[in-house]
Amino acid sequence: MDFNLTEEQKMIQAAARDFAQTELLPGVVERDELAKFPTEQVKKMAELGFLGMMVDPKYGGSGMDTVSYVLVMTEIAKVDASAAVIMSVNNSLVCAGLEKYCNEAQKQKYLVPLAKGDIIGAFCLSEPNAGSDATSQKTTAIDKGDYYLLNGTKNWITNGSSASTYIVMAQTHPEKGHKGINAFIVEKGWNGFEIGPKEKKMGIRGSDTHSLLFNDVKVPKENRIGEDGFGFHFAMAVLNGGRIGIASQALGIATGAYELALKYSHVRQSFGKEIFQHQAIAFKLADMATQIMAAKMLCLKAASEKDAGMDITQSGAMAKLFASQTAMDVTVEAVQIHGGNGYVSEYHVERMMRDAKITQIYEGTSEIQKIVISRSLTV
Numbered sequence: 103m104d105f106n107l108t109e110e111q112k113m114i115q116a117a118a119r120d121f122a123q124t125e126l127l128p129g130v131v132e133r134d135e136l137a138k139f140p141t142e143q144v145k146k147m148a149e150l151g152f153l154g155m156m157v158d159p160k161y162g163g164s165g166m167d168t169v170s171y172v173l174v175m176t177e178i179a180k181v182d183a184s185a186a187v188i189m190s191v192n193n194s195l196v197c198a199g200l201e202k203y204c205n206e207a208q209k210q211k212y213l214v215p216l217a218k219g220d221i222i223g224a225f226c227l228s229e230p231n232a233g234s235d236a237t238s239q240k241t242t243a244i245d246k247g248d249y250y251l252l253n254g255t256k257n258w259i260t261n262g263s264s265a266s267t268y269i270v271m272a273q274t275h276p277e278k279g280h281k282g283i284n285a286f287i288v289e290k291g292w293n294g295f296e297i298g299p300k301e302k303k304m305g306i307r308g309s310d311t312h313s314l315l316f317n318d319v320k321v322p323k324e325n326r327i328g329e330d331g332f333g334f335h336f337a338m339a340v341l342n343g344g345r346i347g348i349a350s351q352a353l354g355i356a357t358g359a360y361e362l363a364l365k366y367s368h369v370r371q372s373f374g375k376e377i378f379q380h381q382a383i384a385f386k387l388a389d390m391a392t393q394i395m396a397a398k399m400l401c402l403k404a405a406s407e408k409d410a411g412m413d414i415t416q417s418g419a420m421a422k423l424f425a426s427q428t429a430m431d432v433t434v435e436a437v438q439i440h441g442g443n444g445y446v447s448e449y450h451v452e453r454m455m456r457d458a459k460i461t462q463i464y465e466g467t468s469e470i471q472k473i474v475i476s477r478s479l480t481v
């Protein structure tokens with residue numbers, strides 16, 4: 103592995119850092135308080151090519167590698183974890199799945215506007231009774247000849263109301279178990295497709311999370327992705343890559359909190375010296391920096407492997423497992439280092455601590471990552 107960044111990677115990293123500081127930072131506390139979707143900021147992310155980063159330019163994307171994606175996701179999440187998850191879902195769950203597994207007509211119709219960021223997408227796997235246990239999908243898609251009839255409920259869907267295009271997994275042949283599941287492209291506004299109320303969340307409050315209800319929604323046959331029964335493999339393969347995005351989000355949250363804590367430790371004085379001069383504080387920062395470096399290496403390793411066309415089931419899961427734990431550990435300590443100031447919104451770290459928690463839950467909980475990793479271990 104070569105972790106020296108190319109000039110192009112350094113440039114895109116700098117552009118993302120600049121964007122995060124100038125466009126995301128100013129309103130981030132307010133958006134969190136009001137649970138406000140960053141509409142204008144997402145438009146600017148689209149202009150910068152951040153919503154279809156790895157998609158081939160012939161389909162409206164930026165044609166960049168996964169390492170660049172990790173760098174940009176990290177910079178965005180350092181400042182605004184909500185903007186980061188909006189970006190991650192569009193890039194690594196929606197666009198990546200469409201580009202790899204859809205036919206040309208589906209790509210032209212759906213991938214192009216999504217990769218350009220003209221519209222955004224959502225990935226709909228979870229259900230009230232099928233979260234970690236994703237094979238037990240209860241949403242059904244019954245084959246009616248020219249179309250499928252979609253019925254059921256998805257929950258916890260990121261970009262739930264802001265999306266225009268939804269990738270929905272549903273069971274077509276229950277007797278076949280996970281081999282009977284299909285993935286479909288569904289459009290907002292179709293008859294029988296209803297968006298439930300917005301969830302009131304602990305963190306990533308700027309992102310919109312909703313249940314989706316499907317009541318006899320007619321999905322044209324040509325909107326099925328891949329062969330009949332391909333849907334569960336589609337979802338798992340897409341999630342392998344998605345986990346690199348969430349690992350980078352976690353890395354960004356940790357890095358943002360660490361940088362603020364380090365700065366604060368050199369400004370705040372107690373007992374006649376900077377608090378950094380107390381070994382208890384300096385050692386916390388040493389641990390934080392070490393964990394962040396390890397998380398970064400795991401993210402870059404998984405990204406490099408993806409760029410090399412390797413199987414990233416294990417490396418993506420390891421990156422997510424470790425980076426999300428790092429995000430939790432580092433943000434808790436960042437609040438501690440800030441003392442009372444850490445507990446109020448203007449110092450940012452309390453928001454980062456709330457945002458960090460979700461990285462251990464979505465795109466497979468930490469326990470699920472351990473299942474994935476342990477199943478990949480060989481003697």
Ligand code: CAA
Pocket residue numbers: 187191225227228233234235236237260280334335338339341342415464465466467470473474
């Ligand atoms: N990559 C590729 N294929 C995989 C896979 C992976 N990581 N994990 C499982 N599969 C395949 C298996 O090979 C198997 O296929 P075959 O039978 O054809 O060989 C099939 O999927 C079923 O696998 P298992 O028998 O292992 O199924 P299981 O029920 O024991 O466990 C699981 C599967 C790994 C726990 C899986 O259900 C899982 O990943 N759960 C977590 C779901 C998840 O990550 N949800 C995220 C929703 S999206 C989201 O959260 C977005 C967001 O927040 C922003």
Ligand code: FAD
Pocket residue numbers: 191224225226227228230232233234235257258259260261303311460463464465466467468469470
């Ligand atoms: P459960 O599966 O009920 O798990 C409960 C607990 O039991 C967890 O600690 C879990 O790790 C543990 N557990 C379960 N099974 C096992 C096992 N076999 N071994 C050990 N421990 C186990 N989903 C989407 O499809 N699309 C989205 O865009 C999306 N966005 C989300 C956004 C937010 C803010 C949230 C909160 C969730 C989102 N999700 C999304 C759903 C998310 O992926 C699920 O919440 C997650 O996969 C866990 O499922 P669950 O909530 O049903 O928990």
